[in-house]
Amino acid sequence: MRIGLLGTGPWAEIAYGPALRDHPEVEFIGTWGRRPEAAAAISETFGGRPYADADTLIADSEAIAIALPPAVQAPLAARAARAGRHLLLDKPLAVDVADARAVVDAATESGVASVVFFTTRFTGEPARWIDEQAERGGWFTGHADWLGALDSGDSPFANSPWRRQKGGLWDVGPHALSVLLPILGDVEKVAAAVPGAGDTVNLVLRHASGASSTATLSLTAPRPAAGNGAEFRGESGVVSLPKNEETAVTALGRAIDALLESARTGRAHACDVRFGLRVVEILTEAEQLL
The missing domain is CATH 3.30.360.10 (Dihydrodipicolinate Reductase; domain 2)
Incomplete structure (x- = not known):
């Protein structure tokens, strides 16, 4: 599966870059980030090429991984899902219920597979x-x-x-x-x-x-x-x-396995975007009480 990465921060460098580079069933095609020099550095270290435009990377990919703040992640994930791209996302899915629901709606309408990387669930x-x-x-x-x-x-x-x-x-x-x-x-x-x-x-x-x-x-x-x-x-x-006792890279490799399996079978994973939405709803209720 051809996967592109959106995001160039510490989590992209620590977890997503090495996990995508090392997975035997993934072709890591490139990275887009809000800082072009950081995208170039990720590509130089882990492979693929830097992209100047997120939509071009989405168009070239079969799946999109996102390592960005949740408020930035959600609209990009919805765009990728509407383009028919499978989704490997980070927690929390969003920090706004409406944004999280928009990702779920886009993924449901397109029929794409999705996995949200709740680390403990993949160790x-x-x-x-x-x-x-x-x-x-x-x-x-x-x-x-x-x-x-x-x-x-x-x-x-x-x-x-x-x-x-x-x-x-x-x-x-x-x-x-x-x-x-x-x-x-x-x-x-x-x-x-x-x-x-x-x-x-x-x-x-x-x-x-x-x-x-x-x-x-x-x-x-x-x-x-x-x-x-x-x-x-x-x-x-x-x-x-x-x-x-495992590293984040090992756990993320299992999340990639789960995404590939869901894409092959059409069966939703327990940590898909619907579960991600439910978590956002609960956190929002807690935040309102605070």
């Missing part, structure tokens, strides 16, 4: 564990912590304007929801959203299964407190999300 042991707990059922409650330390001095995303503006709710909140929802079911109501220190947000959620959950989300945690995890309690006792 080996944690992803298998999530599927096992979802199949087991009988859960009473759950909790997720996703705590980043953007000001620790070594984060490649420290200068990310959209992360600074939207905070942990929107950056790491999608990761927590991608674990809570498949195990406990859809969120019927965001019962509470309480601010904490820095950009920290504490959520209380009621799920369709009857279970409840809480989540603590932050990009401003002290460095020694940073990390993520999830715990569930129910008829099977107490279980905890296993630690991920």
Whole structure:
């Protein structure tokens, strides 16, 4: 599959560039970015060629990968879907429900495959564990912590304007929801959203299964407190999300596998743009409570 990349920031360099270059079933044809010199650098490092125009890259591709801020990603994803291009997108799908729904509508009308890269859902042991707990059922409650330390001095995303503006709710909140929802079911109501220190947000959620959950989300945690995890309690006792030992490149390679499989079979992936929209809806409800 011929795939083009939109985006030239740290995530494109860390994850998307190497994953697209190394995937055996992908031809990485080129990169477009808002900074032409950065697109040239990505192409020089990972292959393909720099494109001066996003629509030209979309026209030359069979699928489009996007590593851009969500407010920029959503309209470009809708354009690519309307052109009949499969979509490999990043979380969150958008920061506005209408923009996220426009991507879903475009993908549905064109019949293209889509995968949103919720990292934990594409890591080996944690992803298998999530599927096992979802199949087991009988859960009473759950909790997720996703705590980043953007000001620790070594984060490649420290200068990310959209992360600074939207905070942990929107950056790491999608990761927590991608674990809570498949195990406990859809969120019927965001019962509470309480601010904490820095950009920290504490959520209380009621799920369709009857279970409840809480989540603590932050990009401003002290460095020694940073990390993520999830715990569930129910008829099977107490279980905890296993630690991920894989790189983002390996996980993104599995997301590419999922996109190729969905394109071949016509079967939607669990982390398609519809799931991405649902996450945006839940985060928007939380933001309104804040």
